[in-house]
Amino acid sequence: MRFVQRLELENIATQANAIAAAAGAVIAPVFHYFYGTGRTDIIVVLLFCIVLDWITGIQAAKKKDKTYSSEYGLSRIPRTLFLLALPALGNLLDRVMGTPGFLFYGVTFGLIYHTWNSLTANATRAGWPVPKAVAKLVESEIKAKTDRAMRQKEGK
Incomplete structure (x- = not known):
């Protein structure tokens, strides 16, 4: 038996769809005002790097230093x-x-570069597979993060 979904008005005109459409109608122009037209991709790259930095940072703090606390996470x-x-x-x-x-x-690519260094150092500290050549590029960031984690651990 073949399942065929019928597109009927009551399936499309729902309260959830109306809320999503209204949110999009408000958010899209605000986004374009603040970031400019045609710049969605680069902002998504920055946001993706920030999310990966959070994920790798949490894992590095939990695995390597055992210093992670929700207060520290919320302060970020x-x-x-x-x-x-x-x-x-x-x-x-x-x-x-x-x-x-x-x-x-200039600002956006600088932030992406900085966040890339941070997430790569965090991934290395968490013990995740990072090519040695890449880890070598972020040695100073790894050292800075390790030193900061040790200071935070001593302060507890």
Whole structure:
């Protein structure tokens, strides 16, 4: 027997679909105002790096240093909001100065590079498979994270 779903108005016009459509209608123009048109992909890359940094950071703290606490994790939320606000500020300054994205792209790629270093160092510290050549590139970040974790451990 073959299952065929019929598209009927009562299946499409639901309260959940209306809320999702309204949210999209509000969020999309706000996103484009703050980040600029056609820049969704680069912001998604930055957001993806930030999420991976959180995941690897939690694992490194739990496995390597045994220093993870929910208070420390929650304190990272303002930092994350700041990281997401900087490209928007760069875009707004580009618009004010009439430059074609110099500040936006410079800030965004700088943040992606910084976050990439951090997540790679965290993954290495967590014992996840990271190529040795890549781990060597982030040695100073690994040392800084290890030192910070030890200071945090001593402060408990």
